[in-house]
Amino acid sequence: MKYVSQISKNFQEVDLSQMPHFKYYEANKLGKVIKEMLRSIKRQQNSLLEEKNKAEESEELMRDSEIKFRTLYESSNDAIFLIKENKIVSCNQRTMEFFKCNEDEIINKRPSDLSPEYQLDGELSIEKEKVILEEVFKGIPQYFEWQHKRPNGELFMAAVSLSFVELGREKYVQSSIRDITIRKKHELELEKYRQNLENMVEERTQELNKTNMELSEKNEMLKKTLHDLKETQSHLIQSEKMASLGILTAGVAHEINNPLNFVQNGTLVLQRTFDAELPESKEKYQPFFDAIKTGIDRIKDIVKSLSRYSRSQKTSASLCNVNEILDNCLTMLHNQYKNRIEIHKNYLDKTPLIAANEGELHQVFLNIISNAIQAISDNGKITIETCINDTYLQIKISDNGAGIKKENLKHIFDPFYTTKEPGEGTGLGLSITKKLVEEHNGSIKCKSVFEEGTTFEINLPVKHKSTRYE
Structure with a gap:
């Protein structure tokens, strides 16, 4: 230059x-x-x-x-070492303190050499090391927990951070290690406490559920008891009504019988007088005497039915003829069905007498036949059958009336259940009927098709040894 x-x-x-x-x-x-x-x-x-x-x-x-x-390398509270070609080439003082050894026992070792053969997840330490270092070489920092092993055999848990660093012209993998043994111990203790707490909560919850179930059961029992009390109360009220009605009908029957005897005796005297003094007019006046006699017999039947119905429900069981009881009920209800409903009776020729409370059986059949009459709005038919079914006397009462809807059928024996308009029924009739039948060790069931008709089937036990027929 x-x-x-x-x-x-x-x-x-x-x-x-x-x-x-x-x-x-x-x-x-x-x-x-x-x-x-x-x-x-x-x-x-x-x-x-x-x-x-x-x-x-x-x-x-x-x-x-x-x-x-x-400066940072040497003053760090974390153990730091540099890795080159998968081996440790440098470490700080903290590393030697962590591993409780000198530098010679660390340098030129693989990280997996300072680890147990298997990590806690069951993977080989050396295989896991290769996967992690490959990710770091791709420029992806790695953060994970790792179990290390000191040269003296002690194990400790560490939080590890791996990243790429460049020092001078050389590139290294920097590993920062923080001992988390105490932290993991605390976490384990916390986990135990949490598990214990969950167990306690679970146990307490089960106890509460059990208590709740017991309270619920007791509540249901109380509801059932209250329901039974209401039903019993209603039954008692109805029984008192029926008892009062029985007393009334007994009185009415007695009061009718006395003047009826006068009428009957007077008619007989009058007829004999006509026969003696006006024999030539007997044919003319005889139809009138026959009509009077028919009316008197009709009144007698009604009085007889009232008398049998009014028998105390508290009396002991006696031998009853079910056919006669059914006929009595039809007599008492005659005015409700005459001229519009046909009555078909298919009775056994010889009906076995059964031990029962006659007044209660009257109440049973009156309720069912009365319901059948009410179910027929215009003209119709009621069929009453009696037959023997094994050891039971079976009574079937069928009508071709309005029938019962399927969703209502299962409730018809429930107390206070009624499909009638307010004021037309209490909903106790069939409930009491079922109760009375069951008190006689019998059973009652109902079959119905809406708008086609209904059949009630009653089964009353017959005791063979004392069975008599009429």
């Missing part, structure tokens, strides 16, 4: 005007080339100087960075 500058200086001192024209032209051209070369050399010189300054600055920064890294 100095040589080129000297040539340029000497060339500038030459007096070009003294040179011939051709030589002057060539010298001038050569001077321009030399000047351009000087400028180019100057630019390169400046560039090299700039690069030198940058390199010096970069080296200074790198030295500062390495100093800072080394």
Whole structure:
């Protein structure tokens, strides 16, 4: 560079005007080339100087960075070591404290050499190490928990952080390790406490559920008891009503019997008188006497039915003829069905007498036949059958009336259940009927098709040893 500058200086001192024209032209051209070369050399010189300054600055920064890294490296509370080609090449003082060993027992070892053969998840430490380091080499930092093993055989848990670092011209994997043995111990204790708490909550919940179920059962029992009490109360009220009605009907029957005897006796005297004094007019007046006799017999039947119905429900069981009881009920209800409902009776020729409370059987059949009559809005038919079914006397009462809807059928024996308009029924009739039948060790069931008709089937036990027939 100095040589080129000297040539340029000497060339500038030459007096070009003294040179011939051709030589002057060539010298001038050569001077321009030399000047351009000087400028180019100057630019390169400046560039090299700039690069030198940058390199010096970069080296200074790198030295500062390495100093800072080394300071952090040595002063860190975490164990830090550098890995190159899968082996530990450097470690800080904290690492040796963590592993309770000197540097020689760590350097040139693989991280898996400072670990048990298997990790807690059952994987081989060396295999797991390869997978993790591959991810770090791809530039993906790794954070995980790892079980380490000290040279003296002790195991401890650590939180590990792996990342790529560049120191000088070299690249390393930096591993930061924090002992979390105490933390894991606390976590384990907390987990035990949590599990114990959950168990206690579960046990308490089961106890509460059990108590709740017991309370619920007691509540249901109380509801049932209350329901039974209401039913019993209603039954008692109805029984008292029926008892009062029985007393009333007994009184009415007695009061009717007395004047009826006068009428009957007077009619007999009158007929004998006519026969004795006006024999020629007997044929003329006999239809009148026959009509009077028919009316008297009809009144007698009604009085007889009332008397049998009014028998105390508290009396002991006696031998009853079910056919006669059914006929009595039809007599009492005659006014409700006459001229519109046909009664078909299919009775056994010889019906066995059964031990029962006659007054209660009247109440049973009156309720069922009365319901059958009410179910027929216009003209219709009621069929009553009696037959023997094994050891039971079976009574079937069928009608072709309105029938019962399927959803209502299961409720017909429930107390206070009725489909009638308010004021037309109490909903106790069939409930009491069922109760009375069951008190006689019998059974009652109902079959019905809506808008086609209904059949009630009653079964009353017959005791063979004392059975009599009429």
